[in-house]
Every structure is written in C-alpha cells, then in structure tokens.
Amino acid sequence: MKENQRDALSACFSLALVLATLFVTQRFLLPLLWAAILCIATWPLYRRMVSVTGGREVIAALLATVVAALVFVTPLALGVAQAAHQAPALAQFIASANTDGLAPPDWVARIPFAGAEIQEWWLATLGQPHGLAHLLHGSSVAHLQSASEVLKRTGAGLLHRLIDVGFAILCLFFFYKDGNALQRQVNAIGAHLIGEVRWTLYALKVPVAVRATVNGLVLVGLAEGVLLGIGYQLAGVPSAVLWAAATGVLAIIPFGAPLAFGAVALLLLAKGATVAAIAIAAWGAVILFVADHAVRPAMIGNATKLPFLAVLIGILGGVETLGLIGLFVGPVVMTLFVTLWHEERHLRHPLS
Incomplete structure (x- = not known):
C-alpha cells in the first residue's frame, strides 16, 4: 500500500471514530x-x-x-x-x-x-x-x-x-x-493539525472571548435582574422574586430585559398602579441603557478587540442558530473569524 493511500485510510479511520463518539x-x-x-x-x-x-x-x-x-x-x-x-x-x-x-x-x-x-x-x-x-x-x-x-x-x-x-x-x-492534561493534549492535536504557531494564535483567543462573554452577558444580566428586582419589590409587584429571576435570565440576551420589565409595567398598569408602572419602565430603561451601551461593549469588545457590531452579530446569530448556548459560541466564532481576517498581520507582528 502506498504512503498516500495509508494516510487517506488513517484520516478516514480517525474521522469515523470521531463521528461514532x-x-x-x-x-x-x-x-x-x-x-x-x-x-x-x-x-x-x-x-x-x-x-x-x-x-x-x-x-x-x-x-x-x-x-x-x-x-x-x-x-x-x-x-x-x-x-x-x-x-x-x-x-x-x-x-x-x-x-x-x-x-x-x-x-x-x-x-x-x-x-x-x-x-x-x-x-x-x-x-x-x-x-x-x-x-x-x-x-x-x-x-x-x-x-x-x-x-x-x-x-x-x-x-x-x-x-x-x-x-x-x-x-x-x-x-x-484534569484541565492541565486536557489542555496539553488539545494543544498537541491542534499544533499537529494546523502548525504550532498558527494554533497558538487561535488558542489564545478562545479563553479571552469566553471569559469576556460570560462576564459581559451572564454577570451583567444577573446584575440587571437584581437591580430591577429591587425596583419590583419597592413597586409592590406580585411575585417580585420570580419576576426578578425571569428578568435576569432574559437580560442575558441582548434586548431581552425590556420584555421582562415591560411585562411588569403592563401588569402594574392593568392593576391601576400607573405611577409604579411608569417608574418601573423608567428604571428599566436607565439600567438597560447603561448595561447595553457602556458596560457590555466595554467588557466584551475591549477584551476581545471586536467591534460592537461584530459582538452583536455573534451573540444574536449564535442564539438564532444554537439557542442559549449560542450566546457564548457566537462571540467565540466571531473572534476566531476576525483573527483569521487579520492572521497575516498577527503572524508578522505577534504583539499587535
């Protein structure tokens, strides 16, 4: 058997084993x-x-x-x-x-x-x-x-x-x-497949993108839920804790928080509490503006060095295609794509 045939069979065997797993x-x-x-x-x-x-x-x-x-x-x-x-x-x-x-x-x-x-x-x-x-x-x-x-x-x-x-x-x-051993094995496989220098370039981007996304989405979203939950409690919203939890979950997704505090404002309006409804809507708008226009772009964009539009497309596109897990996969994919876009510059100037 020729060497190239053996390599092809070996690749097919590896692929079949991965697919079976x-x-x-x-x-x-x-x-x-x-x-x-x-x-x-x-x-x-x-x-x-x-x-x-x-x-x-x-x-x-x-x-x-x-x-x-x-x-x-x-x-x-x-x-x-x-x-x-x-x-x-x-x-x-x-x-x-x-x-x-x-x-x-x-x-x-x-x-x-x-x-x-x-x-x-x-x-x-x-x-x-x-x-x-x-x-x-x-x-x-x-x-x-x-x-x-x-x-x-x-x-x-x-x-x-x-x-x-x-x-x-x-x-x-x-x-x-077992993280250290797993990381060494993944680095060895990646370096074998695409070369050590190129793999190192991409491997360094993934942890930064994941941590920035978790901090910018999850932690900020939970903080929005807590702050709005305090407002719900002060406004006398029924089941304020449940509404706060729902707000925190929805706030993880961009533009999700308005669905929660908007529903709460409508609930208060239906009960005749017009002033409380207006206060909740205003408080939610302030928190949303600060979170989505200042905190999140700074935490995600600055860490990953991505334009805000790329971050937004990665998040929304990830949710659309993969569901909730896409919140984190999307920005990582966009980070790797931008790295590919500037790969030549990164390889020539590793510190840039």
Whole structure:
C-alpha cells in the first residue's frame, strides 16, 4: 500500500471514530459544552484555589466547582423555587385560558392608536375556546386541557433540564481536575493539525472571548435582574422574586430585559398602579441603557478587540442558530473569524 493511500485510510479511520463518539455521546454534548464554557470562564478562580490549598488539585477543583455552582446555579434555583410555589395557580390559569378562552383586559382598549385593533384581534384569537392552542399551533399547548396536564409536562421538561445542569456541574469538577492534561493534549492535536504557531494564535483567543462573554452577558444580566428586582419589590409587584429571576435570565440576551420589565409595567398598569408602572419602565430603561451601551461593549469588545457590531452579530446569530448556548459560541466564532481576517498581520507582528 502506498504512503498516500495509508494516510487517506488513517484520516478516514480517525474521522469515523470521531463521528461514532459524537453519535454515542450526543445526549451529553450540550452539558459537556456548558461545563467547558464554565471551566474556561472560571479557570483563574481554579488556579487561585490551587494556590490557596497548597497545590491540592482535587480539593481546589471541588472548591471551585462549589463556588461556580453557587454563583451560576443559585439564581436559577431561586427562580425555580418561586415558580414551583406559583405553579398550581399558573397551571390552572393556562389550562383555563386554553380551554375556555381568555377575555381581554379593560386597559387593552385604551392603548393609544391601536387599542381597538388589538382588542379585536384578542377576541378573535385568545378570546375563543382553544384559541391559545391555535395561536401556538404545533406546540404542546394544544394538549394542555387541565392544570394537572400543564404541571406534568412542565415538570418533565424541568426535570430534564435539572439533570443536564447536574451533569454539567459534575463534568465541571473533572474539567478543573484534569484541565492541565486536557489542555496539553488539545494543544498537541491542534499544533499537529494546523502548525504550532498558527494554533497558538487561535488558542489564545478562545479563553479571552469566553471569559469576556460570560462576564459581559451572564454577570451583567444577573446584575440587571437584581437591580430591577429591587425596583419590583419597592413597586409592590406580585411575585417580585420570580419576576426578578425571569428578568435576569432574559437580560442575558441582548434586548431581552425590556420584555421582562415591560411585562411588569403592563401588569402594574392593568392593576391601576400607573405611577409604579411608569417608574418601573423608567428604571428599566436607565439600567438597560447603561448595561447595553457602556458596560457590555466595554467588557466584551475591549477584551476581545471586536467591534460592537461584530459582538452583536455573534451573540444574536449564535442564539438564532444554537439557542442559549449560542450566546457564548457566537462571540467565540466571531473572534476566531476576525483573527483569521487579520492572521497575516498577527503572524508578522505577534504583539499587535
């Protein structure tokens, strides 16, 4: 057998083995990817724990995992707890709205310019029996005929997500513990495939992009949820903690926070609390302006050296194609693309 034929067969064997591994482990790829993102984002925390524990890597990995879980999982746990407390009433409301129809609130007709049209649309869709199912055609809403069915379906989906979260935290511990060996192996494979100099150029960009994205999206989003949650509490919003948790999650996505505090303002307006509704809308607008126009561009763009437009396209495009995980994958892809665009300059002037 000729040398080039042997190389081709070897490449085919390697590719087949990689594809088989991906096929076998496809159920766990998403938690593994979440664990990898968290590990890269919090790797400096692990290195600090190694120093504090006197080089005991297993103990340091355990401590870093606990801290990361507390920071990222605690808000989720609080939101789930609040949602579980409100679940029976909410389930009954959804089932009744789907089965009997949902009458439009009185304030809909008072919306300037389009109130009559919105009310007419509401009566023709949501106001009809099973109108919610027709509006969300193809979703599981069509099968939600009772509160118990709503709780069963929601609980099953929630349990599935909690298992993913638990597995991701478990993987995070092992990524910390074996991270150095894994990094050496990945660097060896990358250098073998595209050359050591080129691989080093790209490999240095990924951790910076991931950490900047996590800091700029997750931490800023959670901070928005906390600040707006304080406003909800002062304004007397029902289930303020649940709304704050929902706001924090939506605020991770660009332009997601207005959906949350806008809904809260409409809720207050429907209850007749006009001043509180205006205050929440104004407070949310101020926080959103500062976060999206000052904090996030500085944290992400300055660290990755990406234009704000490239950051925005990476985030929104990642969400559109990959879902929530695309929030972090998108900016990394854009960072690598910009690195490719300027590759010649980077290779000629490594410090630029």
